[in-house]
Amino acid sequence: MSDLPVDISHDQHAVRLAKLAELRAAGSDPFRAEFATTHFAGDARRAYVEGQENTVRVNVAGRLVVIRDMGKSQFVKLFDQQGGEEGGPLQLYVKKDVVGDEAYAAFKKLDLGDILGAEGTLFKTKTGEITVRVDRYVLLSKALRPLPEKWHGLSDPEQVYRQRYLDLIVNPESRNRLLLRSRVVSGVRRFLEARQFIEVETPVLQAVAGGAAARPFTTHHNALGMDFVLRISLELYLKRLLVGGIDRVFEIGRNFRNEGISRRHNPEFTMLEVYQAYSDFRGMMALVRDLLQTLCRDILGTTRIRHAASGQDIEFAGDWREVPYKQLIRETTGDADWFARTKEQKIAAAEAMGLKVDPKWEDFEVTNEIFSKRIEPTLIQPTFVTHLPKELCPLAKLNREDPAVLDVFELVIGGMEIAPAYSEQNDPIEQRRMFEAQAGEEQQNVDQDFLFALEHGMPPAGGMGIGIDRLCILLTGAESIRDIILFPQLRSADRV
Numbered sequence: 209m210s211d212l213p214v215d216i217s218h219d220q221h222a223v224r225l226a227k228l229a230e231l232r233a234a235g236s237d238p239f240r241a242e243f244a245t246t247h248f249a250g251d252a253r254r255a256y257v258e259g260q261e262n263t264v265r266v267n268v269a270g271r272l273v274v275i276r277d278m279g280k281s282q283f284v285k286l287f288d289q290q291g292g293e294e295g296g297p298l299q300l301y302v303k304k305d306v307v308g309d310e311a312y313a314a315f316k317k318l319d320l321g322d323i324l325g326a327e328g329t330l331f332k333t334k335t336g337e338i339t340v341r342v343d344r345y346v347l348l349s350k351a352l353r354p355l356p357e358k359w360h361g362l363s364d365p366e367q368v369y370r371q372r373y374l375d376l377i378v379n380p381e382s383r384n385r386l387l388l389r390s391r392v393v394s395g396v397r398r399f400l401e402a403r404q405f406i407e408v409e410t411p412v413l414q415a416v417a418g419g420a421a422a423r424p425f426t427t428h429h430n431a432l433g434m435d436f437v438l439r440i441s442l443e444l445y446l447k448r449l450l451v452g453g454i455d456r457v458f459e460i461g462r463n464f465r466n467e468g469i470s471r472r473h474n475p476e477f478t479m480l481e482v483y484q485a486y487s488d489f490r491g492m493m494a495l496v497r498d499l500l501q502t503l504c505r506d507i508l509g510t511t512r513i514r515h516a517a518s519g520q521d522i523e524f525a526g527d528w529r530e531v532p533y534k535q536l537i538r539e540t541t542g543d544a545d546w547f548a549r550t551k552e553q554k555i556a557a558a559e560a561m562g563l564k565v566d567p568k569w570e571d572f573e574v575t576n577e578i579f580s581k582r583i584e585p586t587l588i589q590p591t592f593v594t595h596l597p598k599e600l601c602p603l604a605k606l607n608r609e610d611p612a613v614l615d616v617f618e619l620v621i622g623g624m625e626i627a628p629a630y631s632e633q634n635d636p637i638e639q640r641r642m643f644e645a646q647a648g649e650e651q652q653n654v655d656q657d658f659l660f661a662l663e664h665g666m667p668p669a670g671g672m673g674i675g676i677d678r679l680c681i682l683l684t685g686a687e688s689i690r691d692i693i694l695f696p697q698l699r700s701a702d703r704v
Contacts, residue, residue: 220354224319228350238350243325245269249298250290253338255330262329262341269325269348271377272318273297273355280304282315283339286326292376292383299339300326306343314347321351369696382691385684388507389692392680393460395503396480403495405456405482410445412438412462418655419443419603422465425475438464442481443603443671444658447632451666455485460676471688472624475697478676483632487670489604489615492629493530493592496619496672500524500590500679508683515622516685520588522622528590533613536583536593537575546575547612572599587620602642604630622682629672636662 231238246267247255255264270288274297281304285297304312318324328342356378368375368382376383397407415434417424419441428435442459449457464476484491504511504524511525538546541557549557551571558565558574563581565574575597587593595613598606604614615631633639636659643654680692690696 221352224350224352224354227317227319228352231347231350236347238347240325240346240348243267243269243346243348245325248290249286249288250293250295252298252330252340253295256332256338257330258332261331264330265328266330266340267325267327268298268300268340270298270323271351272320272322272324273377275318275320277316280312286324287377292380292387296380299333299337300328300342301331301333301339302326302342302345306341307345311345315345318347319351319354321353321355322347323349323351366698369690369698372694385680385686385692386694388684389676389680391507392503392683393478393676395507396460396499396674396676399499399502400456400458400482403456405458405484406454408446408449408454408457408459409461410439410442410459412464414439416655416657418658420465423467425464425466440465441673442479443673444655446481446483447666447669447671448658448661450483450485450632450669451661451664455667456483458482469697472678472681474677474689474693477689477693480674480676481671482674483669483671485667485669488631488668489594489617489629489670492670492672493528493617495670496627496629496674497528497590503683513683514685515588516687517623518588522589522682524590528592530592530594530617532594533579533596537578540578540583570599572597576600584620584625585623588622590619590621592617592619598642601628601630602645603633603639605633606638624678624682625675626678626682627672627674629670632666632669632671634662634666634668 228238244267246265249268249270252266252268255266257264268286268288270286270291272284273287273291274283274285276283282302284300284302286300287297291297302312302315307315324345324347326340326342326345328340328344331339331341333339356374368379376386401407413427413429413436415436417437417440419439420443422440424437424440426435426437440463442461442463446457446459458480460478460480462476463479466475467473469475482492482495484495501511501524504513512521512523514520515522534547538544541561543549543557546554551574554571554574555565555567558578561578561582563577565577569577579593594617595607595610596616596618598612598614601614601616604616607613607615617629618625619627619629633642639662640654640659643659677689677692680686681689684692686692
């Protein structure tokens with residue numbers, strides 16, 4: 209075994225390598241190619257028929273996570289895809305006079321973490337636990353490294369994220385939270401498809417970083433001899449499809465932004481963007497309210513969830529509050545004439561509120577800092593903040609009554625933005641003007657091909673984006689975006 213490129217300094221690792229060598233020397237294959245299963249853990253329990261002991265046969269497979277040696281028999285527990293859900297790992301009963309002396313002796317040499325398949329019949333123990341009486345088993349994969357020492361989860365947060373595979377095995381809360389994320393994404397698809405929305409995929413490699421103001425990741429395509437960026441938004445290609453006659457379209461995909469990492473930000477994140485022709489931002493209000501209420505009922509089984517940070521219950525049922533952005537600013541600043549003030553006056557007022565303001569910021573950026581830092585965190589119940597300043601988004605329609613604001617909303621729940629939505633700009637001349645006039649620290653590149661497509665005619669439409677990661681933070685009560693992403697980005701570290 210000296211040619212194996214592994215570290216054998218860990219005692220258990222060395223012992224398991226020795227067991228592996230022993231198995232191979234005896235002609236056994238400890239890494240089988242397949243095993244035909246008939247049931248997962250939960251399915252096996254549901255297959256049990258009361259009073260019909262040892263009649264229902266099952267083939268199950270999974271990881272050994274509990275071993276109780278009783279001499280001539282053993283009770284063990286098998287962890288599989290359903291083993292982390294209600295009911296937990298499936299119990300197996302292995303008896304020497306059933307499997308035979310040789311097989312039982314080999315079974316007693318198995319370690320926690322080994323993966324095996326087992327065949328047998330279902331019965332209920334005296335304590336009422338549905339169990340598989342094993343008459344045949346096979347080692348499918350020998351675990352060369354042990355599971356964490358205690359069956360109580362991982363305590364080191366870095367290890368949780370770096371070794372997510374262990375986290376999924378030993379931390380039921382984490383596993384259930386990440387599985388709930390998958391059900392949320394599936395629920396979103398079902399909801400939209402039932403309303404005749406069509407799911408599509410658009411390019412990740414793009415020539416222009418359009419649809420948002422963010423710093424992109426860059427790369428180079430050798431064959432084409434071109435620089436590309438990883439997309440920062442899904443928006444502009446989906447709108448091209450509106451031009452092409454796909455009236456209800458959505459995409460759930462990864463976006464990439466070369467910016468900071470925080471409790472709510474990861475360099476790559478998942479977005480849902482949805483566009484509906486012949487609708488507007490109010491149509492998107494109804495859509496997102498119905499979507500989130502449906503997800504809560506179907507997946508959580510309730511429309512009321514606890515917001516851990518504030519201790520409040522968030523109620524998703526019924527109508528949601530709608531309030532104009534300007535009203536919130538005036539109420540928070542206590543200044544009815546706020547929007548008539550000079551930039552210098554606004555900066556002074558913001559600093560008096562304890563905010564750090566860059567003198568180079570544009571007027572609207574000072575105001576938006578107040579919204580972001582002093583208003584948004586207080587909006588715990590679902591709130592549509594409407595009619596934001598026109599400078600904040602060059603892709604939405606101006607309001608007819610007040611051309612200084614847009615026909616848009618930001619849905620804020622639990623103190624964070626969950627979904628922005630617009631009445632989409634479909635006037636190509638106005639769209640070009642807004643692109644070119646966009647202010648702010650980061651200027652958005654003008655996507656000329658998108659403007660050319662828009663000149664062929666795009667129907668009026670409502671559009672909306674939902675950050676899947678943030679939505680899952682909200683619905684699961686997670687503390688950080690890292691807790692609901694399977695493999696979040698981390699600084700490099702030596703392998704343990």
